[in-house]
Amino acid sequence: MRTLRGSLKISTLMATLLTVAVASTVAAKESSTTKTQRYRVELLPVDGGPDSYLAGYLFYAPLTPTGTVGVVGDNAADPAAYDPYTWTNGHKTDLQTLPSIPNWVSSGAYINWINQWGLAAGFATRTDPITKLSVDNAVVWTPDGTRIDIQESTETSSHAVWINDLGQVSGWTASTTPDSCSFGTSLARTQAVVWEFGVLRKLGTLGGADSYGEFINDLGQISGHAQTSNTPNADTGCPPFDPFIWQNGKMTDINPGNFGGAEGGTNFLDNGGQAVGFGTLKGDAEAHAFLWEHGKLQDLTKLGSLGGMTNSGFNVNDLSHVVGISYTADNAAVHAVLWEGTKFTDLKTLNGDDCSEPYRINDKDQIVGVSFSCETGVEHAFLWDNGRMVDLNTLIPADSGLELQYGSWINDAGVIAAQAVLTSGPAAGTSRAVLLIPDGDASDAALGAPADRSPTARVAAMPARASSATPTALHTAEGRPNPALFKPFSPNTLIGVPKSAN
Numbered sequence: 001m002r003t004l005r006g007s008l009k010i011s012t013l014m015a016t017l018l019t020v021a022v023a024s025t026v027a028a029k030e031s032s033t034t035k036t037q038r039y040r041v042e043l044l045p046v047d048g049g050p051d052s053y054l055a056g057y058l059f060y061a062p063l064t065p066t067g068t069v070g071v072v073g074d075n076a077a078d079p080a081a082y083d084p085y086t087w088t089n090g091h092k093t094d095l096q097t098l099p100s101i102p103n104w105v106s107s108g109a110y111i112n113w114i115n116q117w118g119l120a121a122g123f124a125t126r127t128d129p130i131t132k133l134s135v136d137n138a139v140v141w142t143p144d145g146t147r148i149d150i151q152e153s154t155e156t157s158s159h160a161v162w163i164n165d166l167g168q169v170s171g172w173t174a175s176t177t178p179d180s181c182s183f184g185t186s187l188a189r190t191q192a193v194v195w196e197f198g199v200l201r202k203l204g205t206l207g208g209a210d211s212y213g214e215f216i217n218d219l220g221q222i223s224g225h226a227q228t229s230n231t232p233n234a235d236t237g238c239p240p241f242d243p244f245i246w247q248n249g250k251m252t253d254i255n256p257g258n259f260g261g262a263e264g265g266t267n268f269l270d271n272g273g274q275a276v277g278f279g280t281l282k283g284d285a286e287a288h289a290f291l292w293e294h295g296k297l298q299d300l301t302k303l304g305s306l307g308g309m310t311n312s313g314f315n316v317n318d319l320s321h322v323v324g325i326s327y328t329a330d331n332a333a334v335h336a337v338l339w340e341g342t343k344f345t346d347l348k349t350l351n352g353d354d355c356s357e358p359y360r361i362n363d364k365d366q367i368v369g370v371s372f373s374c375e376t377g378v379e380h381a382f383l384w385d386n387g388r389m390v391d392l393n394t395l396i397p398a399d400s401g402l403e404l405q406y407g408s409w410i411n412d413a414g415v416i417a418a419q420a421v422l423t424s425g426p427a428a429g430t431s432r433a434v435l436l437i438p439d440g441d442a443s444d445a446a447l448g449a450p451a452d453r454s455p456t457a458r459v460a461a462m463p464a465r466a467s468s469a470t471p472t473a474l475h476t477a478e479g480r481p482n483p484a485l486f487k488p489f490s491p492n493t494l495i496g497v498p499k500s501a502n
Contacts, residue, residue, distance in 0.1 A: 036383070036390055037414060039436035041400050045092065047083040049074020051431040054408050054417050055084060055111040055122070057161050057214070058267070059359050059488040060315075061408035061417035061433075062114040069417050070111035070120060071433045081108030081127075086120060086145075087435075096147035098124040098137060105129055109139065113162045118143030121160035121169050136185060138171055138195075150195045157186050160195070162215045169195040170216035170224070173202070181238035183212035183225070192224050192246070203246045206253050208239045213246075215269035222246040223275045225265035228253070233262035235284040235480075241265070243277050245292070254292045255279050259299065261287070267324075267487055268315045276313030276322050278486045285480050289313040289324045291339070300324070304344020306335060310481040313339075314488050315360050323347075323358035323367055325485070331474065333374050334485065336384070338367070350380050350391050358384070359488055360409045368392075368407030368416055372491040374474070379405040379491050381418050392418065395442055401425060402432065414438045 046052045054061040055070040062070035067089065072082035084095040097109045109124035123136040124147065138158035140148045151158040151173065158173035170193070174182065177189040184190040192203040192213030205211040208227020216222045224246070227239040240262035242253045254275065258264035261280025269275045274293040281288065288301035289311040300322060301311040308327020316322045322339040326346070336347040336358040349356040350371040358369035367384035371391075381392040381404035392404045401424040409417045416436040422428050473494040474482055484493050 035441040036385060036395060038439050038442040039392075039396050039416065040439040041396050041402070042090075042435040042437060043402075044069070044071050044087055044433040044435065045073070046430075046432075047073025047085060047094075048076030049079065049083075050427065052433045053082075053431060054419055054433045055082075056408060057112040059406070059408050059490070060113075060268075062111055062120065063409040063411055063415065063417040063435075064114050064116050064118070065411050065413065066116065067411070067413070067415055067435070068114055068118055069433070069435060070114050070122075072108075072110060075108055078107055081125070082110055084109045084111050084120075084122070084141075086111070086114065086118070086141075086143075088118070093143070093145045095120065095141045095145045096124075098126055098139075098147070098149075101126070103128060103130075104135075107134060111141075112160060115163045115165045115167070117165065117167075119163055119167055121163035121171070123159045138169075138173070140167075140169060140195075150200060152200055156188055157184065158193070159184070161213060164216045164218045164220070166218060166220070167196070168216055168220060170213040170222045171195070172212050172224075173200070177209075179210060181210065181227075181232075183210055183241075192222070192226065192244075192251075194222060194246075204251050206242055206244060206251060208241070210239075210241075211244070211251075212265075214266060215275075217269050217271045217273065219271065219273055220247060221269060221273060223266040223269040223277075226251065226253075228256075233284075236262050238262075243275070243279070243290075243292075245269075245275060255290060255297050259288050263287075263483065263486075265486070266292075267313060270316050270318060272318045272320075274316045274318075274320055276316045276324065278312035285309060287312060287481055287486055289322070289326075289339070291316065291320065291322050293320060300339045301326075303339055303342055304337075306337065306346060308334075310334070310485060311337075312486045314358055317361045317363045317365070319363060319365070321361055321365060323361045323369075325357055327474075327481075334474065336367070336369055336371075338384075347384050347389055350382060350389060353380065355491065355494070356382065356389075357488065357491070359407065362410050362412050362414075364412060364414070366410050366414065368410045368418070370406035370491060374491075374494050377492045377495045381405055381407045381420075383407065383410075383416070392416070392436065396436065402434070404434070404436075407436075 052073045075081035104126040107127040111122040114120045120141040127134045138160040155173045161171040174184045174188040179189040192211040206226040211226035213224040258279030260282035261284045264279035266277040286309045306326040307329030313324040326337045333354045336356040338345040353371040355374040356371040372379045402420040407418045
């Protein structure tokens with residue numbers, strides 16, 4: 001009996017300890033998941049003019065794993081031109097622009113991407129001072145800012161879009177042949193290209209006249225889009241084009257015929273060989289998001305959507321987790337969404353906003369982007385982490401004197417490149433590129449925004465929105481989805497306001 005009682009006591013004790021251990025583990029897990037990173041702000045300088053902007057292709061700020069970032073500042077002499085520089089640990093390196101030549105003056109440059117060694121790719125511009133015609137020239141910059149021209153002398157314009165860690169560059173070049181359906185910045189026929197070891201190589205097309213190179217990864221794969229014929233489509237008025245992957249000297253159509261429509265392209269290609277993008281359906285009134293990996297394409301919209309007409313994959317991490325956009329069922333708003341395998345998540349919006357858009361997901365599944373009003377375009381930068389969306393403005397010091405508009409990139413170290421507007425001082429109202437540097441954890445109690453930043457206060461200042469209102473810029477006059485929304489875009493696109501940055 002003594003033994004039985006002793007066993008019962010031990011069993012009871014172990015059960016109690018087990019209960020406490022489990023409760024402690026759960027509490028610790030809950031505590032860890034409710035903590036959110038705080039950030040200190042590094043304000044990136046202007047370069048002669050009043051503003052500084054994050055550079056980058058689409059809305060992907062060129063931020064390296066080690067924290068070097070590409071920035072452009074207003075040119076003091078020419079407000080329409082940008083002066084590019086890189087910023088590394090507080091050190092600013094100006095990048096060379098093109099020298100002026102007879103009848104053409106140098107008019108700035110732009111950085112699209114930077115590899116981990118500090119090599120930057122982009123384009124420099126010359127302008128005819130009389131006609132104001134501008135022509136872009138693909139260039140690469142060394143870490144000390146020295147410019148290397150990579151455009152062939154026989155071409156009229158070109159862009160270096162992306163550069164991998166081996167120094168290979170993807171992009172496009174334009175000829176003198178006129179083409180009203182050109183993919184480039186001028187109405188001339190474009191060809192996707194790769195520049196490697198000092199040699200520029202054209203990649204060809206999928207059967208039509210034009211192609212456009214975008215991303216290149218460390219495997220040497222290039223993604224982009226190319227025309228599949230020269231016959232205009234009845235719905236779009238231009239020849240159809242499909243997304244491609246180029247590797248080992250061959251261009252492959254990764255979504256033949258898209259999803260029945262005439263348009264499709266890639267929005268990102270990562271180092272694991274995963275590409276994401278969009279394809280339109282028959283009639284080009286709808287679009288589906290896709291993930292391509294291991295030679296196979298997956299229709300993500302079939303795995304989950306918000307029920308609206310347009311879905312698109314914007315970015316992907318090495319875990320094959322995809323962020324993108326999905327229209328709501330009434331087609332009145334667009335939300336940031338996440339596809340993880342077969343799991344679909346609506347990231348929703350910050351309080352008071354009806355729209356949101358993601359830009360980057362890192363390998364820790366942290367997502368940055370913008371939550372905004374579809375009616376006014378008012379923007380609020382967000383971080384999505386541990387299953388929730390948080391206003392980045394609540395995670396920086398309250399006396400920073402700025403309002404974060406959107407987060408463009410987050411690297412795996414958690415450093416965020418973001419765009420902001422100054423809210424105090426003599427330069428109030430001007431734009432600044434910023435870096436957000438991780439600086440400890442913030443508890444839930446610390447996430448309450450200052451009164452002048454609270455979503456409720458911002459929404460109160462917005463015009464009232466009728467319940468039946470539909471942002472017309474989400475659609476063309478013919479009722480089709482706005483093609484600009486298939487790729488990462490500025491919220492101001494929805495209200496027809498030009499965006500000077502990007």
